[in-house]
Amino acid sequence: MNRNKRETLFRFTLGLIITLIYLIPLYWMVTTSVKPVSEIFHKPPVLFPSSFQIDSYKQIFGLPSSRAEIYINALSYLKNSLIIASITMLLTMIMAVPAAYALSRFRFSGRTPFVLFLLVAQMLPSVLMVIPLFVLFRQWGIINLGFTSVILADTALALPFAIIVLRTSFLQIPVEIEEAAWIDGGSRLQVLTSIILPLVRSGIVAVGVFSFLIAWGEFVFALSFLQNVAMQPVSIGVFQFVGMYKSNFDSMMAFSTIVAIPAVVAFLFLQRQFISGMTAGSVKQ
Amino acid sequence: MASQSSLSTSQNRSLSKKKLTPYYYIFPATLFLTAIMGYPIVYSIFMSFQKYTLTELVSKHPVFNGLQNYQAVLNNPQFLIALKHSLIFTFVSIFFQFLIGLGLAILFSKSFPMSNIMRGFLLSGWQIPSVVTGTIFVWMFNGDYGLVNFLLTSLNIVKEPIGWLTTGNFALTSVILVNIWLGIPFNTILLTAGITGLPEDVFEAATVDGANAWQKLTYMTIPLLKSTIFAVLMLGFIYTLRVFDVIWIMTKGGPGSATEVLPTFAYRLSFISFNFGQSAAVSVIILFILLIAAAFYLKFAILEEN
Numbered sequence: 001m002n003r004n005k006r007e008t009l010f011r012f013t014l015g016l017i018i019t020l021i022y023l024i025p026l027y028w029m030v031t032t033s034v035k036p037v038s039e040i041f042h043k044p045p046v047l048f049p050s051s052f053q054i055d056s057y058k059q060i061f062g063l064p065s066s067r068a069e070i071y072i073n074a075l076s077y078l079k080n081s082l083i084i085a086s087i088t089m090l091l092t093m094i095m096a097v098p099a100a101y102a103l104s105r106f107r108f109s110g111r112t113p114f115v116l117f118l119l120v121a122q123m124l125p126s127v128l129m130v131i132p133l134f135v136l137f138r139q140w141g142i143i144n145l146g147f148t149s150v151i152l153a154d155t156a157l158a159l160p161f162a163i164i165v166l167r168t169s170f171l172q173i174p175v176e177i178e179e180a181a182w183i184d185g186g187s188r189l190q191v192l193t194s195i196i197l198p199l200v201r202s203g204i205v206a207v208g209v210f211s212f213l214i215a216w217g218e219f220v221f222a223l224s225f226l227q228n229v230a231m232q233p234v235s236i237g238v239f240q241f242v243g244m245y246k247s248n249f250d251s252m253m254a255f256s257t258i259v260a261i262p263a264v265v266a267f268l269f270l271q272r273q274f275i276s277g278m279t280a281g282s283v284k285q
Numbered sequence: 286m287a288s289q290s291s292l293s294t295s296q297n298r299s300l301s302k303k304k305l306t307p308y309y310y311i312f313p314a315t316l317f318l319t320a321i322m323g324y325p326i327v328y329s330i331f332m333s334f335q336k337y338t339l340t341e342l343v344s345k346h347p348v349f350n351g352l353q354n355y356q357a358v359l360n361n362p363q364f365l366i367a368l369k370h371s372l373i374f375t376f377v378s379i380f381f382q383f384l385i386g387l388g389l390a391i392l393f394s395k396s397f398p399m400s401n402i403m404r405g406f407l408l409s410g411w412q413i414p415s416v417v418t419g420t421i422f423v424w425m426f427n428g429d430y431g432l433v434n435f436l437l438t439s440l441n442i443v444k445e446p447i448g449w450l451t452t453g454n455f456a457l458t459s460v461i462l463v464n465i466w467l468g469i470p471f472n473t474i475l476l477t478a479g480i481t482g483l484p485e486d487v488f489e490a491a492t493v494d495g496a497n498a499w500q501k502l503t504y505m506t507i508p509l510l511k512s513t514i515f516a517v518l519m520l521g522f523i524y525t526l527r528v529f530d531v532i533w534i535m536t537k538g539g540p541g542s543a544t545e546v547l548p549t550f551a552y553r554l555s556f557i558s559f560n561f562g563q564s565a566a567v568s569v570i571i572l573f574i575l576l577i578a579a580a581f582y583l584k585f586a587i588l589e590e591n
Binding site: 007008011012014015016018019022023024025026028029032040041042043044045094095096098099101102103105106108110111114116117118119120121123124125126127128129130131132133134135136138139152153155156159160163188213216217219220223224234235238239242249252253256259260263264266267268271274275278279 | 304306307308309310311313314315317318321322323324325326328329332337342345389392393395397398399400403405406407408409410412413414415416417418420421422423424425427430431432435439466469471474475478520523524527529530533534548551552555556561564565568571572575576579583587
């Protein structure tokens, strides 16, 4: 018993130290964003801010503050990202739900090749897709057609993973539930939408949020396809900010914090689903 | 007789309709992925055998030029530099990600107070957009006011502040360090899943027989985890070789070509030199390496088990 207690204490202490070290970059991001400027350029660095300011946040949103006006307005980038990520999420789910359902309920020829295709598709780097897509989207005339190019490419990134993860959610629902509903006279599609989907809603929410976050943070496609500043998402906003205001560290970190918030919040709520989802496509079950 | 045969045709019809049902369900996803992913990848293989520059991008009439793109790329000293950096970047990253991930997986394999919360925080690096991660580390590695230099100088590890992102070897070290930070969650999650799946009674028996922690790790945990470890390493290779975002955000492959890797080299050829043909040739080379790794992974980690 005593030995066990010592071991638990050891694990707890080691875990705590490692976690704190791992979180230093995030701590540094948030504290830099609210530090007084004098403490940002202080040698040695101020580890714990003595007071707080939010002028950095006001500055990136173009609100009146003690800072000079800048040419970047976070609001426009956030709005674009919200649109791109929401549509990507919808498009992904519309295609992923039926495909995942088919994989979990039917044995059909071509099933294994389809799964292998998804697994390989999931590994394809966006930097390899961006080069031919840029050429093809130009030929198809959709490179400057609103957010179309980025949404299509982002959906291709999210879809394979979404199908693989949703499939495992469907597999957890016993077939008997469906069979009972068919006997009561529902068609397969009716039963799927009215009985099965509500049962897998936690999986659907997790995969939806995941697709949203892929598009929210996507960088390469947006960098290459969207030349019009008014159309660019937050990833490009932060990137431009770093290029234009190299030493404006508090506003740079304020912008980064804003962009990171959706991901952190989603992760705190959906941690378990994300973890099982990540394992689903990677190692044997 | 007649009624029987009509019954069997209608049965046949409903059977074949049933057989088609799964294909209706997977059709939208298949069509979409073929058009937006499969076709472009095949198209880039064609592009790699064509003269495809800004002129052809406008005229839309590329010309077949055989292996000239490949010859040009392989004779470009930048290619060898990028290849070398890619290998260093990939293997050093994987080595540390894996060791740290394994350590953490073992640490978290038994629950202790707050272990779930801690593990949750340790996974945060995985979900945060890469551009945010890159930007945070640009600031942390800042030569004059960065936190990294402060910690190193105040602990007397270095005497003079280091220009992390502005001097050759240090820039490559910096992006590798960031990538290790990014890769720890992935390694931890998969290895934890593997360890919690191991039979507990075998370990209890070993404890009774007097095996110590190190013996249990080297003689039991690692051999039993063989297939998980293989999967983690292969996926780690695939996911690390393709890293582009953080490098482009932190250094754009510089200074000079100190952090140029194959993906940044391919991107530069397309979107800065506008030589899409040569860029496609580099892409095909990357694709080839990735597909070999993917084939090994799928064969030994996924298919063999079923």
